[in-house]
Amino acid sequence: MKFRAKMNEALSMKNLALIASVINKQCKQCTLRLNSQNFTLMVTDENSSPKQVVIWCVLEATKFFSEYFVEGISESNEIYLLVPPEMLSMSLNTLKATNNNAKSVKLKLANKITPCLTVEIVLSTECGMNQNCVHDIPVKLISRQAWSDYGDPPPQDDCDVALEMKTFKKLKAVLEKFRKLSPWVALSVTSEGNLSSSVTSSTATVTTLFKNTVASYSSDDLRDKDHTVRTDVKKLCLLMSTESLTPKRAMLYFAENRRISFYLACDSFAFHFFIMGVEE
Numbered sequence: 001m002k003f004r005a006k007m008n009e010a011l012s013m014k015n016l017a018l019i020a021s022v023i024n025k026q027c028k029q030c031t032l033r034l035n036s037q038n039f040t041l042m043v044t045d046e047n048s049s050p051k052q053v054v055i056w057c058v059l060e061a062t063k064f065f066s067e068y069f070v071e072g073i074s075e076s077n078e079i080y081l082l083v084p085p086e087m088l089s090m091s092l093n094t095l096k097a098t099n100n101n102a103k104s105v106k107l108k109l110a111n112k113i114t115p116c117l118t119v120e121i122v123l124s125t126e127c128g129m130n131q132n133c134v135h136d137i138p139v140k141l142i143s144r145q146a147w148s149d150y151g152d153p154p155p156q157d158d159c160d161v162a163l164e165m166k167t168f169k170k171l172k173a174v175l176e177k178f179r180k181l182s183p184w185v186a187l188s189v190t191s192e193g194n195l196s197s198s199v200t201s202s203t204a205t206v207t208t209l210f211k212n213t214v215a216s217y218s219s220d221d222l223r224d225k226d227h228t229v230r231t232d233v234k235k236l237c238l239l240m241s242t243e244s245l246t247p248k249r250a251m252l253y254f255a256e257n258r259r260i261s262f263y264l265a266c267d268s269f270a271f272h273f274f275i276m277g278v279e280e
Contacts, residue, residue, distance in 0.1 A: 001079060003034050004108040006067040011267065013105050016064075017095035018245055019057055019269070024089040025241050026055060031142070031150050032117070034070050034079040037061060041083075042150055051149040055239070056272040058153070063268035073144070079109075080142035080150060083117060091119045091135035103130065114138050153272035156261060159253035160222050161189050164214040168243040168250050168264070171197070174208045175240060179233045181206065184278070188228035189215055189254060199233070227254045229277040242271050 007013050019041065023030050026043045031053075033040040043055035061068040072078040094100055106120040116136040123131045142150070156162065165171070174197060178185050182199040190196050193215030198207035217223050239262070247264035254260055261274040 001073050002069065002071040002109060003079060004067070004069050004106065005039070005061070005065045006107075007064070007105045008066045008103070010100075010102070012064050013092075013095045013102055014100075015245070015267065015269065016059075016105070017089075017092035019059075020085060020089040020092050021096070022242055022244065023055070023057065024085040025238065027085060030083055030085045032081040032083045032139070033150060034081070035072065036070050036077050039064065039068075041085075044149075053150055054273055054275075056153045057269060058272070059269040078147070080147055081115075081117065082140040082142060083137065087135070087137045088117070088119075091137060092121075094121065094123075094133075101125075109139075110136070112136055115141060154261065154274070156253045156263070157218075159255045159261065160218055160225075161227050161254045162216045163189055163193070163195055163252040163254070164216075165195065165210065165250045165252065166212060168240060168247070171195070171210060172237070172240040172243045175233055175237050178206070179237055183233060184230055185233040185236065186228050186230045187252075187260060188226070191224065195252070227257065229254060229257055229260050229275075230280060231260070231275050231277050236275055239273050239275060242273070245271065247271070 007016065023041050023043060027046065031042040031044065033042060039059040039061055041057040042053045045052045045054050070077060070079065095102055095105065101124045103122045103124050108118050110116045110118045117139050119135040119137065121133040123133060125131050175185060178197065178199045181201045184199065186198050188196045193213060195210040195213050196207060198205060242264055245264065245266050247266045249265040251263040252260055258277045259274055264271040
């Protein structure tokens, strides 16, 4: 079982640091799935039984890394690891600065008393020499019997309506204000194909309409139906921290008034996450 990867591009190094920071805000332990195509970080719902993955960050190996090699333990050539996101984020923290002096980042699996994900950052100094900064992050191997708990992001072909937004920035700002009024927020698609968000408190009902969105329906019969999902605004705000990754394309998928799935397409990687609705 082997893994090694290398990054030389400043944008890829910065993005990996930002991704690790976002994942760190979501959980105390994440899952790293390695195969020949993708480098995938996953977050499971800590309160669900059996395990349920709620966030996927999928990095395209050939586009994100300049060098990438995986030798797994099965026909599918895969490795599954439990990784502490706080340690991963801290080890990559220097890469988030715009003017950082990192020349390259190497990742590899190593056996140092305990299995570790080793992060080696090569930094250039003022005198033109290289300085190596090495972090060993303890990881746990996930047995093959448990791999089925960590599947791919769910397909979106069962959704009623798909809504494309240019950015999540304004939505996130509105939700941060809404959480001061109520623990619940209702997201819905209007008949004009716009996104509406509303909260109701003991003194007022506040609604914000987001225009310049594009709605696609799985069938024409669904155009005149209500598409509303009521959910936990605090949890949604936490998930919305992914907006800091400045996605090029943002999609919301509404399914039977019970679930909203989100898809954020970024440079050479994508974020998938979903949140379930709650009854009034």
